[in-house]
Each structure stands twice: as structure tokens, then as C-alpha cells.
Amino acid sequence: MVDxxxxxxxxxxxxxxxxxxxxxxxxxxxAWVERLEAGDSFMLALAGALSSAEIGVSxxxxxxxxxxxxxxxxxxxxxxDVYNLIAxxxxxxxxxxxxxxxxxxxxxxxxxxxxxxxxxxxxxxAMHRLNSVMAERWLKAIQEGERKPPHEYLYDVxxxxxxxDDYCIDPAHSWVLAAAKKxxxxxxxxxxxxxxxxxxxxxxxxxxxxFVDVISSGLEIMSDLVDWYIEETAVNQVGFVQVGGGIAxxxxxCVVPLINQxxxxxxxxxxxxxxxxxxxxxxxxxxxxxxxxxxSWGKLIPETPRFMIESDATIVLPLLFxxxxxx
Numbered sequence: 112m113v114d115x116x117x118x119x120x121x122x123x124x125x126x127x128x129x130x131x132x133x134x135x136x137x138x139x140x141x142a143w144v145e146r147l148e149a150g151d152s153f154m155l156a157l158a159g160a161l162s163s164a165e166i167g168v169s170x171x172x173x174x175x176x177x178x179x180x181x182x183x184x185x186x187x188x189x190x191x192d193v194y195n196l197i198a199x200x201x202x203x204x205x206x207x208x209x210x211x212x213x214x215x216x217x218x219x220x221x222x223x224x225x226x227x228x229x230x231x232x233x234x235x236x237a238m239h240r241l242n243s244v245m246a247e248r249w250l251k252a253i254q255e256g257e258r259k260p261p262h263e264y265l266y267d268v269x270x271x272x273x274x275x276d277d278y279c280i281d282p283a284h285s286w287v288l289a290a291a292k293k294x295x296x297x298x299x300x301x302x303x304x305x306x307x308x309x310x311x312x313x314x315x316x317x318x319x320x321x322f323v324d325v326i327s328s329g330l331e332i333m334s335d336l337v338d339w340y341i342e343e344t345a346v347n348q349v350g351f352v353q354v355g356g357g358i359a360x361x362x363x364x365c366v367v368p369l370i371n372q373x374x375x376x377x378x379x380x381x382x383x384x385x386x387x388x389x390x391x392x393x394x395x396x397x398x399x400x401x402x403x404x405x406x407s408w409g410k411l412i413p414e415t416p417r418f419m420i421e422s423d424a425t426i427v428l429p430l431l432f433x434x435x436x437x438x
Contacts, residue, residue, distance in 0.1 A: 186305025350383030
């Protein structure tokens with residue numbers, strides 16, 4: 112009988128993950144733990160379709176345990192976590208999604224589904240249900256003279272329990288609900304690229320005199336991010352974990368050179384950097400800069416612990432989070 116098998120996730124990963132991307136994953140996890148123990152805060156940049164891929168199962172626990180202190184995410188990831196919370200029972204799973212024809216896709220649409228990779232969101236149970244609730248919340252904002260970023264209206268709806276009767280998964284698996292309970296700082300650049308924001312535009316077009324003025328301008332959000340970074344780094348250094356590419360990561364990481372070179376202030380660089388993506392960085396494809404390139408822009412310095420894990424984030428992130436929480 113073998114009696115020296117690894118007992119927990121950390122032991123398992125240290126025992127088996129010794130080379131290539133698996134070893135880089137372990138190194139990134141160990142450095143994250145070290146920076147947390149040194150008192151650092153961490154920002155997570157969340158791109159892709161990870162909310163529909165149920166990343167909340169592990170991400171919500173990380174937020175609850177105070178391992179993540181701010182999030183930059185796409186508008187799609189913001190709303191799709193809430194869709195998942197209130198309508199997952201009505202989703203249609205599509206394990207053969209790679210084989211779907213154009214006619215198959217048309218049938219999904221006619222049946223009221225919008226596909227995200229291997230799962231399809233039920234338009235009526237998810238999108239239309241959340242739209243109706245948010246329309247009421249936005250009207251209340253007009254009456255009360257409120258003006259907030261998009262995520263804060265979702266925080267209000269979740270904390271007020273308006274959607275509780277619709278929950279069809281364990282609410283402990285919703286990362287937006289966990290973030291709302293923590294009042295976690297959230298930054299949502301390019302919110303217009305989301306179903307909920309499209310619905311708000313439709314409301315404005317269909318209403319005389321306009322609708323609610325949501326704080327969604329990238330300039331205002333960047334200004335809020337500058338304030339957060341200055342305040343946070345007055346006490347702690349801040350590490351950065353980028354999942355996927357695009358605006359969710361490219362937007363917030365610019366805050367350091369903005370403060371130091373444009374405002375002529377003095378802010379420390381990010382204390383840690385980890386990029387997780389299975390897209391190859393190239394000039395005409397994935398637009399994100401590799402870690403070393405960020406040094407020339409003043410975002411990182413040569414001493415910054417830097418990691419690049421080229422693998423599927425739906426595999427890597429739960430492992431990384433499990434290591435950090437020592438599950």
C-alpha cells in the first residue's frame with residue numbers, strides 16, 4: 112500500500128506539477144501566498160466567459176476569505192454571474208457545442224436561448240427577468256437622484272433580496288453576491304458591451320426625457336481606479352492577476368503609469384503579476400503585452416514576481432484558488 116500520497120491540494124500540486132505550465136502555476140500560487148502574507152492586496156481582472164463557466168464556485172470563496180480585494184471585469188462577466196444565480200436550472204448544456212451547425216444555432220435562438228460556448232442562457236428566465244428588476248431599480252434611482260456605477264445597482268438588488276426567490280444554485284457560488292456582501296471595489300470598463308447595458312440604452316430610447324444616468328464612462332471609472340489605487344497603496348502594495356485579454360486587464364493595469372507619468376504623482380508598481388490565457392500573445396492576435404513588456408511602460412519593475420500560465424483558465428483558476436485557500 113502506498114502511504115506517501117499527497118493529502119491536500121497544495122501537496123498534490125507540489126507533488127505532481129513540476130514542469131512547464133503546471134510548474135508555473137505552482138510558482139504563481141506560492142508567490143501569491145507570499146505576497147498575501149506580506150500584507151499585499153490583490154486585483155483580479157476577469158475576461159472571457161468565466162461567469163457562465165461557473166467560476167463563482169471557487170471565486171466567491173476567494174472573495175469571502177479576503178484573498179481578492181478588487182475586481183476589474185467585463186460587463187458580460189458581471190451580469191452572467193447573476194444570470195447563473197437566478198436561472199441556471201433553465202440553461203441548456205451543450206457538450207457537443209463544437210459540432211453545432213448554423214441551423215442548430217438558429218434553433219437555439221428560436222427556442223429562446225443565447226449560447227456561450229458549451230452552455231446556453233435562457234433569455235426569458237435570465238436576461239428578461241434581470242432586465243425587469245433592474246428597470247425598477249433604475250427608476251428608483253431617478254426618483255432618489257442616485258448616480259452609481261453599474262455594479263452598485265446590482266449590489267443593491269442582491270443585498271435587498273429582491274431576487275432570492277429566483278435563486279436556483281447555492282448562493283455561495285455567486286461571486287457577485289459575495290462581492291456585494293463585501294462591498295468589493297469593482298471596475299467595469301466598456302460596460303456597453305453587455306446585454307444589461309444594451310437594455311438600458313433601449314430604455315432611454317423608449318422613454319421621453321431619458322432614463323437613469325449610470326456611471327459607465329471609461330474616463331470616470333479610470334478616475335475612480337486612480338483614487339482606489341492611491342488609497343490602497345498608501346497602506347499595502349497591490350498584486351495583479353489577469354485572466355484572459357482585452358479591456359478587463361488592459362484597462363486597470365494602466366493606472367500606475369497614469370499616476371506616475373501623467374498626474375506626476377508617486378505610486379508603486381504592481382507588486383505581483385500573473386497572466387492566465389491559452390491565447391498566444393502576438394502582434395495581430397491577442398493584444399495583451401507579455402509581462403516583460405509591461406516593464407518598459409512603468410507598470411512593473413524587473414523585481415516584480417511575474418508569471419505567464421498558458422492554459423485554459425477554467426482549469427487553472429480553481430487550482431490556483433484552491434492552493435491559495437489551502438483546500
